[in-house]
Amino acid sequence: MALAEAAGAASNGIAFLVGGGIVYEIVAANVSSPQTTELNASARAPTLMKWVHLGQVQAGLFVAAAALMDRPHRRAILAGGILAMLLMEGLFMHAKKSGQANGGPPTEQHAAPAGGKGLGW
Numbered sequence: 104m105a106l107a108e109a110a111g112a113a114s115n116g117i118a119f120l121v122g123g124g125i126v127y128e129i130v131a132a133n134v135s136s137p138q139t140t141e142l143n144a145s146a147r148a149p150t151l152m153k154w155v156h157l158g159q160v161q162a163g164l165f166v167a168a169a170a171l172m173d174r175p176h177r178r179a180i181l182a183g184g185i186l187a188m189l190l191m192e193g194l195f196m197h198a199k200k201s202g203q204a205n206g207g208p209p210t211e212q213h214a215a216p217a218g219g220k221g222l223g224w
Contacts, residue, residue, distance in 0.1 A: 122183030159200025
C-alpha cells in the first residue's frame with residue numbers, strides 16, 4: 104500500500120471517530136445517562152425522550168455540516184455519526200422500556216415536601 108493510500112485510510116478512521124464522537128457529546132450535553140433514564144422513566148419518560156431526540160437533531164446537523172465541509176471523508180463522517188445516533192437511540196429506547204416495565208428506585212422526587220412549597224424559588 105502506498106503511503107498516500109495509508110494516510111487516506113487513517114484519515115477516514117479519524118473522520119469516522121469524529122462523526123460518532125460528536126453525536127455522543129451532543130446527546131450527553133442534552134440528557135441524563137441511559138441509567139438515569141431507566142430509573143426515572145415511570146415519572147418522566149416523555150420529557151427524557153424529548154431531549155434525546157432534540158440532541159439527535161443537533162448532532163445530525165453537526166455531522167451533516169462536517170460531511171459537507173470535508174467531502175473527501177464524508178462517507179466516514181456520516182457512517183460514524185449515523186452509527187452513533189442509532190446506538191444512542193437504541194440505548195435510550197431500551198432504558199425507557201426497561202424503566203417503565205421494571206421500575207426501580209428513582210433518583211428524583213417530584214412532589215413537594217409535606218407542608219412545603221417545593222424548591223421555593
